[in-house]
Amino acid sequence: MNRTMITATNTLGQLQHKMDMIGHNISNIQTTGYKRKESYFNDLLVQEFNNQKQRNEIGRLTPLGIRQGTGARISQSQLVLTQGSIKNTERSLDVALEKEDLFFKVRVADDQGENTRYTRDGAFYLSPVSNNPEQMMLVTGKGYPVLDEFNNPIVISGSIENLTFSKEGQLKAETDNGAVQTFNLGMISIKKPQFLEQIGENLLGLPANFDDLGIDQEDIMTALEGGLRQDISMRQGALENSNVDLSKEMTDLMNVQRQYQFNAKSVTMADQMLGLINGIR
Template structure:
């Protein structure tokens, strides 16, 4: 296998990963609160040939001196794009949408390996009964929604109406005329690239925090106390995904062209090797 084949096959595998990212974006165009991802590439290791010993002879050259022969490209980063999605009114009391970038609800994911705090922009919440008189606020997948103290939000009694203030306070107006208030657990994401997709439209902190030289305080800021004034929530509305289908389709077409080009490079290299081997 010659260098042309190695370069093309290396790049083909990375283009496939980018194609998976674009396909995932397109598949989630209707997912509430979904944030698209963008792929960026970097060069793999390359060799430098200093064919010009006299640098003064390259006076009008605009590129670096020498010849660089690489071995392809690699997917350097899959970056989450935090731009605000459009707001869709639903007229449903337990639908909530953030109107500022980077703010997330805290929920408790319960799985086979235990429970863990996750983060989501999907504000389509529901009620699940715990007993005849007690209900709990949950996500569409049944995960408990947490308050500012990381406790599940449970409501006792018959509720007449729900109200949500702009700074994230849930008010349950009871049938008997009383009310109960809860501060929704909200965080501001400062470094979104540290967060990992955990499935089900949830994000979470990476398992290898120590290796990444990061701390939870650097990545997230809990909007509690006086900082709750920074929260911006709109009730009876949901945030749509920030995926632009036309942009993703254009990116997919460019990817297909790049994939065809690299595949053609492999075919041409194979033909050249066949010609060389056929020389008598």
């Protein structure tokens, strides 16, 4: 395989990953609180051939020698946390976050056990507790428990008459006997989204190899507790739309498709050139 084929095939695989990412963004354009992902390319190893003997060319504007690369790769893919538009729903269990770095904490049970995950999807529901039907648990649309600031599930006792979410992230539940129960929602502020990965179902989490990255969790996110809760801003009776711009995603998709076609054509041309060389008698 010659150099042209190597360069093109290396780039083709990375362009396929880029197309998959764009397709994932487009498919989640209607997902509440979804954050699009953006990727960036870097050149792979570049080799320079200094094949020119004359070094004093008058008026030359380009570098001396020939530079040949081996393709491109995705150097980084990260979440774009820009704020999505907010739509009013007038539903008491719908909550929209009004700052782009805020996330709810939820508990998810999977193959790795119970883990804390993060989401901006504020479409909450009440689900009866299995061992006590007189208690209701605040859950996400997928049934995952929403956590309070102490990482405990939010469980409300009694017959609920009214639910109120404050702007500072406090849930107040009024029951039919006049009692009032309050809970501070578990919230975090994400400072370095590039260290988080999408794990499905509109959830974010730390990567499986987080311990090998050499970075503390406090450098990535901050738990909003105590005096930091004044940084929380949310709105009841509303939901945040995804921040996916369909026109931008379609433009990026067409550009990537053209790049894919160009590299595929390079493979075809290289194969034809090899055929001509092999056909020489």
